[in-house]
Amino acid sequence: MELHVANSFLDLWRAAGRERHAGKTGSLPAPLDRLNGETLAARDGAHPLAFLTGAELLTPCTDALSGSIEVTPGSLVGGEIHARLRVRATKEINARGTRVAVKGYLIREVTQSHTEKVGDQEHTTTWIEVLATEIANVPLIEVAVPATLAPNDEIDLKILAPAPKLGPPSVHLGVYMVVWTLQVEWDIAAGVDERVAAVIDVAQNPDLLRSGVMSLGPSAMMAAWSEGEVSMDVEPAPPIAPGSALQVNVRWPSASGGRGARVELYADLKMALPVRIAAAELQTSDLAKGSLITFEIPNDAPPVFDGAQLSLRYRIRVLIDRPMRSDLAAERNVVIG
Numbered sequence: 001m002e003l004h005v006a007n008s009f010l011d012l013w014r015a016a017g018r019e020r021h022a023g024k025t026g027s028l029p030a031p032l033d034r035l036n037g038e039t040l041a042a043r044d045g046a047h048p049l050a051f052l053t054g055a056e057l058l059t060p061c062t063d064a065l066s067g068s069i070e071v072t073p074g075s076l077v078g079g080e081i082h083a084r085l086r087v088r089a090t091k092e093i094n095a096r097g098t099r100v101a102v103k104g105y106l107i108r109e110v111t112q113s114h115t116e117k118v119g120d121q122e123h124t125t126t127w128i129e130v131l132a133t134e135i136a137n138v139p140l141i142e143v144a145v146p147a148t149l150a151p152n153d154e155i156d157l158k159i160l161a162p163a164p165k166l167g168p169p170s171v172h173l174g175v176y177m178v179v180w181t182l183q184v185e186w187d188i189a190a191g192v193d194e195r196v197a198a199v200i201d202v203a204q205n206p207d208l209l210r211s212g213v214m215s216l217g218p219s220a221m222m223a224a225w226s227e228g229e230v231s232m233d234v235e236p237a238p239p240i241a242p243g244s245a246l247q248v249n250v251r252w253p254s255a256s257g258g259r260g261a262r263v264e265l266y267a268d269l270k271m272a273l274p275v276r277i278a279a280a281e282l283q284t285s286d287l288a289k290g291s292l293i294t295f296e297i298p299n300d301a302p303p304v305f306d307g308a309q310l311s312l313r314y315r316i317r318v319l320i321d322r323p324m325r326s327d328l329a330a331e332r333n334v335v336i337g
Contacts, residue, residue: 001291005278009267009298012275013050013174019043021127024112028132031183031197032057032105040130047174049109049130054170054179054199057107062194064091069159069182069198077169077205081161083182087196089149095186095194100143102161102200104136104168106308107177135178135308136164145184166213168307169204172300173269178308204303204337209239214306217313217333229253230330232316238335243299250318251290252330258322261287265295265334267302270311277301284320303337 006012019042026040026048027033034057042048060068067087075081081102113126140161149155161182171178180202186194208214210221219225223237234240235247250263265278278295305312314336320328 001286001293002281003278003293004280005296006298009277009300009302010050010172010174012277013047016045016047016050017042018048018051019046020048024127024129026130028057028107028130029105029134031059031181031195032107032132032179034059042128044111044126044128046128047109048128049107049177050174052130052177053172054177057179058181058197058199059195060198061087061196062192064089064093064186064194065196066090067196069184069196071182071198071200073201075163075200075202077163077167077202077208078165079163079205081159081163081182081200081202083159083161083198085145085155085157085159085184085196087184088154089151091151093147093149093186093188093194095147096189097187098145098147099183099185099187100140100145100159101183101185102136102138102140102164103134103181103183104164104308105132105179105181106135106310107132107179109175138162147186163200163202164307166208166307167202167204168305168310169303170200170202171302171305171312173272173302173310173312175272176269176310178310204305206239206337209304209335209337214304216304216335220304220313220333220335225332227330227332230318232318232330232332234316234334239304240297240334240336242297242301242303242336244297246295246297246334248293248295248316249290250287250293252287252318252320255284255287255320258284258320260284260321262317262319262321263291263293264317264319266315266317268313268315270309287318287320297336301336304335305337
């Protein structure tokens with residue numbers, strides 16, 4: 001048996017590199033504007049976003065403030081966000097008011113092109129640019145923050161906020177990223193607003209996966225599965241945690257001939273091609289007798305989710321490679337998250 005497993009989910013995109021495209025830039029809205037410029041653009045075919053994290057994109061404080069929002073780890077979809085605002089004014093702030101909010105962003109890679117004509121010739125330049133769209137803005141009107149601060153005034157305030165009710169969770173999909181933030185803004189008249197912000201790691205909630213709210217497929221949460229004579233049982237029972245081992249006990253009694261067989265684990269992302277995370281090559285005779293295959297799930301494998309016009313699912317496929325004829329295949333879903 002020959003096993004091929006990705007060490008990292010994001011490495012599947014990083015293999016394309018991040019080579020910059022001279023003269024091209026990308027821009028994200030505040031507070032995710034720290035790396036605005038050439039870092040957010042790359043040659044056609046590259047994947048610059050795969051090399052970045054939400055924390056690296058964040059501008060935590062504007063010039064008039066020093067400090068941070070400290071977020072307690074462990075936030076889940078449908079749960080709560082616990083945080084503490086600790087800031088000091090470095091100069092006078094006289095705002096019309098303040099806003100405290102949980103905001104979510106969909107960051108994505110977009111292919112851009114520009115065509116110019118020189119004489120009778122047309123030349124088209126194509127590149128990749130990183131852009132963002134705000135997908136949620138939940139104001140916390142019960143959190144009172146002073147609008148006026150003198151130099152060296154300090155704020156130390158605990159904040160309790162709702163996490164996104166149904167998601168999406170914080171995910172990095174290589175070409176897409178969902179980033180959640182907690183922001184405190186001072187609304188400055190005829191000037192640039194002041195802000196302190198933090199990135200929130202909102203994990204998928206296992207209870208949501210078990211609730212039936214999401215359409216996961218009839219086999220996704222089952223340990224044992226069979227269709228006709230083909231069986232694919234998994235251990236442990238889903239959901240499978242990233243960074244853990246997934247054992248697949250696969251059997252196809254009538255499997256014979258062909259050039260061999262494969263058992264594969266795929267990630268299916270809406271609006272993108274399927275991504276193969278792992279594969280095991282074996283003889284069809286071993287498939288007929290039954291084989292136990294272990295896939296190590298990458299630590300950074302994103303969880304199954306719906307939201308932000310995206311969805312992610314995982315499936316296991318067993319395939320018999322038959323030369324000069326169509327291959328035979330069977331599939332089942334499995335939940336990772």
